[in-house]
Amino acid sequence: MIGSGTGLVAALAARVAGAEVVVLEKRKIVGGTTGHSGGVAWIPNNNIMKAEGLADDPERARTYLTKLAGGQATPELIEAFLAAGPEMADFVEAHSPLRWRVSTILGNNADYHPEWPGAMTRGRSIEPVTDRQGLYGPELIGGLQKGFEDAGGELWTETPARRLIVKHHDENRREIVGVEAIRDGKPIRIRARHGVHLASGGFEWDFELKQHFLRAPTLYTLGAGGNTGDGLRMAMAVGADLRNMNEVYAHTVYKAEAEALRPNNMGATLNAEIEKRVAGSIIVNDRGERFHDEAADYDSTWRSFYTWENWGDLRYRNLPAFAIFDGSIRKKGKLAGASASDPLPDWFMEAPTLRELATRLGIDPDGLEATVARFNENARKGVDPDFTRGKSHYDRYGSDDVSITLGPIVEGPFYGAEVAAADLGTCGGARVNAKAQVLDPFGEIIPGLSASGNCAGIGSPGASYGGGGGTIGPAMTFAFIAGRELGAKLEATGADAGKPA
Template identity: 40%
Template sequence: MRMTHQENKGKRAAGLSRRQVLSGGALLGLGAAATGLFGCSTPTPASDSGNDAAVTASAETQPVVAWDYETDVVVVGSGTGMAGAVAAASEGASVIVVEKRPMNGGSLAFSGGYAWTVNNKFSREHGDSEELGRTYLKKMQRGEGDDELSEAFLQNGNAMLEMLETYCNIEWQPKEALDYHPEWEGGMKGFRGCDVKARDGEDSSSSAGGGRLASRLLEGAEALGVEMMYSTAAKELVTQNNADGVREVVGIVADQNGKTVRIKANKGVILAAGGFEWDDELKANFIGGPAEFRRSVPENTGDALRMCMRVGADLRMMNACWGNVVYREDSQRLNDQGTPVGTALLMDRSKPFTIMVDNSGKRFCNEAADYDTLWWAFLNRETWGDTNLLGTGAWLIADDKMVQKWGLCTSTPYGTPGNVPEDAVIGESLEDLAAKINIPADQLVATVERFNEYADAGYDPEFHRGESAFYQGVDMDKIGTPEMTLGRLDTAPYYAIEVATACTGTHGGPRVNGNAQVIDVDGNPIPRLYAGGNTAGVGAPGMAYGGPGGTIGPGMVFNMLGGKHAASLDPVA
């Protein structure tokens, strides 16, 4: 006997409420919900046959499934996937969201919560246009993008913002945060990225922006009747042949706290479960470069990627990731705890009186570049000997002026003056420092002398640090000039902290079209299967990171498109 939606809502499992897990829009605690985990509330248990019934096939190759739950649309992942849930529910579809973690938000909840779109209603007031947006998006593809996806993002970004305003009670606040490549044709110096305005009593800091966004998405989805299943990891897609003999997706098999559950999706399945950066085997075999640490939740292990591959999905953009460069020891400690790595190096490396050198004592990058672009500098190899990566054994070097003005490893733009972490190496001279970190002293001295000449001239001819308007630094006495980031290293003692590469998230996955439909290896949509966010091979869209919230905005747009398309379909036969 099937239970009605309202009857089933009354059978919620005991435990923490959603509001208790994500209250006030604050950033979700790292592991704070390890006890008292709440369960799920979902419509229509479909049979009483138990959870050990197998998915079998009849002579007509149709599955015979003992479904545990039934709905119109299943969304896998509660980060940007919630935009797909809201879109489908707003069109009248019933929706179940399955989330591997015991709380909502995924990696989005640990982000700044910015949503980046082009030609939105805020950026248009500051000169943005469809043509500027299209030009910038084309540059972002770097030869590996897709014009159809760029156009879909361009035409639907504002619609996504307005949908979430309407159904999630979001008040967006545009920011003057620059595009990550404002000097590119079509780039802008602000207002394409926006975040959620804090309510009275909420944490209004940028670090809590992801929590505010995740909270609003959940509130809006629940108000539309969306049901949440936590601690539920999707594992398999269930398919059948439709009337045309084409295999279509009709549900999922998931693991919920060790119990197998089968959820029928009468209209479609949206995969928005993040990337595969926490699976070392997938990362080693697909990403074409080093990405030792992770700036995402540890549940991002490629489950959705494997599900798509099993049903014949084509793949795109598998050869890179959203890169980052981080402090090694700090990141090792955080990742060992299952916690995303921090942003301390992001704040430190663009400040004056600092440089980064590799294990030969030479600079090898523009230290003030955006984090994704900076990662690419670590992909270059020596063309001699063991052909080591040029960024191997890299260090941030700072002098005492930097430390006394801002401190090191503090994860805030203006730092904590005088702060020196335990893993910092201190030398009374550059030669002393070089000996302690095992790099050639003469080369380090020569590198610093050369950089000091560039700082005096206000121009870095080697790596062009300070030329882009993006993140020239934080020395506000020198605002708008290269001197915001260029400053002499000439005051002992000197400090060094080892740095390493990290992955903010992978961006390779199933190929999709402008409706977020997953495409198979023959170029045809797999009926009723959709993907968005870092699960999909979309990027931002493309290989380059567009601006603040450069994955959240596109992720929510494509999940919205998938939700709307799925909701428009007739139910499976």
Template identity: 35%
Template sequence: MTEENDAVIIGSGAAGLTAALSAASLGLRVTLLEKAPVFGGTTAVSGGSVWAPNSKYLERGSRPDSREDALTYVRALALGRVDDRLIETFVDTINPTLDFLEKETAIEFSSNPHHPDYQPHLPGAREGGRTLQVGIYDTNLLGERASQLRKGHSSVPITRLEGDAWGMERPERWDWKLLAERVASGLVGMGASLVGTLLDACLKKGVQAVVNARAVELDRDPQGRVVGVYAEVDGERRLFRATKGVILASGGFEWNRELVDNFLGVPCDAPASPPANEGDGLNMAMAVGAALGNMSEAWWGPMIAASGDSYDGAPLYRPTSGLRTLPGGIIVNRKGRRFLDEAMNYNDFGKMLAAFDSHDYEYANLPCWLVFDERFRQSYPIATVTPGTPTPHWMLTAPTLAELAEAAGIDPAGLGAQVEEFNGHAAKGVDPVFHRGESVYDLYRGDPEVTPNRNLRPLESGPYYAVQLHLGALGTKGGPLTDTEGAVLDTHGARIPGLYACGNVASSPFGPGYPGAGATLAAGMVFGYLSGQALAG
């Protein structure tokens, strides 16, 4: 079976939906193919944030932002490994992209004045305001399609700004009556809200959105132009022609063990995205001669694997962004030693987990454990476990630190000495070794009721607990190289006619860096918008 279209978009996260809406807004006949039975991809399980430097959403009276500051900051993070034209394109197009979405959808963006950039000490960084949040979305607006909206790892319909105000790590303080009313009314928040709003707008523009459609092969004409894609739809192989071109927005390859082993080069075994991200778009791009970039990079992070916790039939690995910042816990390696500021941003934390000890010929900080005391256990939720509930088998516990170390395979003497050293400083609210609780990023989280430092306190009496942390990723960020319109380039630097890429399937415009919360979605949406515009040009 063959279907005629002007454009075919592969993937239904924020990048793909923005690309589809961009093309459809200019009158193109657009089909969007989603491999899973639901729309949303990795975006739907995210916080739904968008990193937008120099935006009009900055609060009045706040310190002005600028193009120059944004460029300085992103260039520092990219370490010279990204074509500067891509960095400039992102910075110059993020706000036109937001203007387009504001015009074409019901999305309402709000600046988060307190969320700092991930490296707030670097030149050009800001201590708040660049990360934008979305509101609540009513899934009833999707009608029969509502059941096809991917649910997040948590079904709680909360906004990020509400979570900050109520305390993201203290759910007992949340307005559960309001949240229950939202659930009953079909409302969703964060990433699901962003996806729902974008999908709603695409459908209203006439985009044909198809689930259970796995793209497997690009179709080319005799001159090498990409003119369509073969997809398996409910088990049937179908050709979706695309007279203008195809946009890859199918996510990363973090769930493909072979690709991970061949490209990432580190033991990344805890992907936090939906398991449909198996590198389909990457494989199709390689098959037509695409040049690749940034293939050893991902949006890294330390994850918890709670036994029995699953999502889409695969193990669910949960990020630890807030958990690690809380007072009463430390993170140690097998020698029982701390090796970083536990509250640092998750991407750079992941890089520390990948550190290799060439003398002992092993990863120095894998495995590692979050070690905490009874007060911590009874104060904060840990993955699926809440205070006052039975301790599961995957959470090790023992009456003494020495016994806990033996159970976990940690050096007991090393752990004992580390806790003694840490406690002496933490009692004063300081960490002279790794400076935990000093940066504005650290202080964005933590427990404000703990003084003198919301990120620090000594480990107190037992029993003690240990949970292993795994090197994981929110998604990979390497793939086909693109130009400033999102067109895929071949190994000679020329465009592959009719082929575009955006989001995690493409080489990231940030290279090894991660500017701030929402940078993943922002990059995908910018180049999705540009790709859609280019197809209609």
């Protein structure tokens, strides 16, 4: 098993089935991006929501997911996810100390498009039970790791996998039989009798791969530093087909903050994403035009930065972009994560008038004034005819009160900062079937190789995600499917899965 994020579920499932399992982790710390994530998993029709009396069914979820996938998932992947998701959540509870509850994170548990057919306003997002406040990735990874190690599994940190070992049975038949890795600075070969599972995360820290594969290369990332596309390369080297290579999961960040944090492999923070949804704020391009619903979910929002302008210098119309804030937000809330008593970072502009703020940020002042005048007039009426901000239950954090996100920008001094899209991770990789087996470009199974998470071309499944946990839910589910398949193989052959060699 390669990668100790959501891939730990594959390791746990295989180990519980009786396999001898080694997880190779490139970094010193376990967990990858999953370990510093919210730890939320989106699982339609899960038994945790049912225990709260929240009714869901696969048919509803299928309708919702099919629309959301945008043609970038096959019906078989959607079916596999819907069927195995609830089973995976129960399995994890049964075989680790992790316990689930319906998610409470950010106080908004709705699916990201709650008005769509088949959506739910609560229940599909689940998270680890904990007394701690914050992001629950540590609890998710802690629980999975403990379950796996208690079951006798081995986890080797600082052991990057380099290559898959291929055995050619004859001209047309090959099989993945092991992994080459580096341990204690020396090359080692690990024999895997019943298969190798790739769960090494995305290629968010390989900017050359991003430049060539993504529809619009996100320059910033919050993904874990070890995610440099290793699994993708290993899969390509043995002839894997690819899917969803043009997609990332992303959200909005303050550009200066992202620049400052990038050298530390930290990428960015969630500050801009949280603050831009507050009443009395908008996002504009350098013409001063708004271009999206600022309160919509982050994964849909980031795409709007990349509207292409096909005249003049040819450029993304909505880059650069800027968040603009009413002065009252500074008094009552947070800007750049700083409350009223804290100083603002020097890249966060303050100006007595909107015109002056526009000039300092490099926005057309007339454009910004016109946009704010129109926005204010409508916001006072509680509507946004241009981008429907506040209309969705999601925008209003589940409340009926539209003023929670829609309010005029009137009080000086005004504040603003440049924003950009940053990814949480890329989500394209090896094409797999419903059993998480990796396929070649002719649709043939590459024996001995499975994949899940952000190095598999599964997505959510598909292009965008359904609700909080929309990446971890499918990643854990396909990891579970892969581990379970390995177990079935063991049962058929009565053997164990592999030994370090």
